[in-house]
Amino acid sequence: MSSKKQRSKEMTTKTNNETPEALSHIKRAHGIYFTSKVLLGWIIKLYFNFRSKVYRPKNKSFILISNHTTMFDPFFEALSFKPYLRFVTSDHLLRMGAWGKFIKFCVNPIPKRRGADSEKTMEMMAESVRNGVSVCIHAEGYCSINGETGFVSPRTGQLVKDSGAGLITFRTVGGYFKDPRWAKHSRRGRMRGSVVREYMPEELQRMSVDEINEAIRRDIYINAYEQQKKDPHKYKGRALAEDLETILYLCPKCHAMGKTHSHDNEFSCECGYKMHINEYGFFEGDSLVFDNVLDWDKWQKSYVKDNLALWHSFTEKPITSDEKQILNCIEENETKELFSDNCTISIYDDRLEFVDESKGKKVFMLSDIVKMSMGGETKLYFTTSNGFYYEVGSHTRRSSVKYFALYRVLTGREYL
Template sequence: MSGTLLHRAVIGFARLIYDPYLRRKYKYDFEKVDYSKGNFIALANHTTNLDSMILGISFKQHMYFVAGEQLFRMGFVSTLLRVFLNPIKRMKAKTEAKTAVNMLKALKAGHNICMFPEGSCTWNGETSNIIQSTAKLIKRAKVALITYRVEGGYPTMPRWGRTTRVGKMTGRKANIYEPEQLEQMSIEEIYSAICDDLYVNYKNMSDKYEYIGKAPAEYLETALFICPKCKGISTYTSKDDMFSCTCGVRLKYDSHCNLVDIDNNDFPFTTVLEWDNWQRQWIIDNLPSLKQDNDKIITSDEEQDLFTYTENETTSHILSGSMALYPDRLIFKDKKTKNELVIKLEDITDIAIITRTTLTFSCSDMHYEIKCKTPRSALKYLLFCINLSPMRYIV
């Protein structure tokens, strides 16, 4: 039987609370999966910070979740998570073979595992790139694969948003692949099947349902950071349902997740998805000009807190002050001491984002984390960095 008695009891109790809560609060309508032929790996698209709860109530059988290592650096809370849930740790800014080994050990012991193979929540409502090593893991595991698709999560709780909205969410089993079927499939075929099964475009839900909430545009600047009109970087601010640039553009974020140009100034985009795709391509197209002067700042922010952390879950504060991105380096400057820390982009091996604004990266075995109290875009730093210098990343 899957899971220890304690872990199953905790999840069972949590389901009694979260099942009615998610149904009523977020209008979550779901298909419950009951797979009793053996243990399995469940894969789902990643749309909200509540996805573990959503998947937990959507399966009858107990599952262990793969979780980011930041959850293991929360002191007493982390101790409770280990004791009562025992998630499998994954270093988010570093691709870890250790995670795969621990997953395979859990499967060999007869447990079920659930993971989100994008590695991070979507920023724009479309399923992000699936981590390719997921298919290799599935092939090695020799257990059933269950794919599960959640829709309406992004319009309800966009990763960039300060608030949640109420509309409609659905959860449906996409496919069940038995071990015998997976044995006959190549790694490429498994990967293609996962990508097809988990693909979601939020417009399928937002066009049909309204998503009502307070201040729906607030913190949108953490996702959209280049203005299509003036090409300014981090020139937008948000307030209530308005998103405005210093160049004069004023947009309203409506209940169908559309961007409405209230002044009719021929703004080129009506969705976050269109805009985000454009800004990612803009960075690629403008790399030659961005790289022309290594002493010219591309973007910078004040009031940043820099930490280092280790794989044994200890965190140390390094400095508080400014962060500036140049074509070949990041420079952190302490506000009080004026001391500087220079990180060459070529030394960064892995980079990722935790939740909305926390940027984390690794230089070999040294791990860094940058936090802030204001809605600064971590996404802009990640997208610029991965195009300026080769590094592994999870958006």
């Protein structure tokens, strides 16, 4: 028997063995899912000012792929589809004590570990679809940082093709301005969601993996600022600029890193450059370099990539650092082993260092970090070559994006 057939047989056997338990969890989640939609659906739509037409898919089981703008997107997608959907979610939510256990019990999500290999997640998704349970994923991996749909992994198209199921693409509009990933407070304003297209299994089998990936990227793409210019809507709230330094870490005037600060509606750099955000999500002020977050973020990405030689000169002095950090090692059973809850993180040309005055220093060579990702406003996750998985939190407002960007560039990885 060929190795390919052997793997297929093993996977089928595994699926069949796990089906009774899986169906038990899904049956419970089914009941909670539909009861919640009936009791809470209208409240969610009213509170978030969300509107969409309920879609009845032609496919019995399918993979739903949507853009990702807010942490509440699963609620909106559930309310937009008639059948039960099983969601892929970041595993850090399941580590949130009682709340994490509640989510796991009620929703039965498929966990995805940030900054780590996603093979197990892909297998669980494929198994779910084979058992007739539709799955929803946000192909970008995390909420949009700057208002534009992010990178979609090429593996997504392969997953869709291999599943043998249908594909539905869905797009939400307004979510980025209503609840920006970086913002301390959400805003009041409208959100809309709609199905872009449903692809039948036969059609997908005729398409190449590249064609499927291109269709997904095209269907879920949105530039929130271009959309806002074409069809402007106000998003009112308090402290509209608060925590923006978690995303915009590089000043376009003085080029200093980690010197930007927010207060109420104002955003500024220590060099004196300042502006404020209006209710349409745009910057206002004198001598603006950029009038929106997206253009600013694109510039800082280019700046980091274009100055690789400069970053490599930081062998003894850190490129950037932040105090009052929390470093945890996440065990296989999802428990945390604390290294420090008050250390300083520093990144150099070849390493990432954590220094605790009472516990000493922990050094990770960048070449030994195999994957890195971000979560929430300030969380940073990474996996080392020896299989250890780490989570970095912060007691202060600091950017995880700058560490992620420098890691990608310094290790020769693509940074889009």
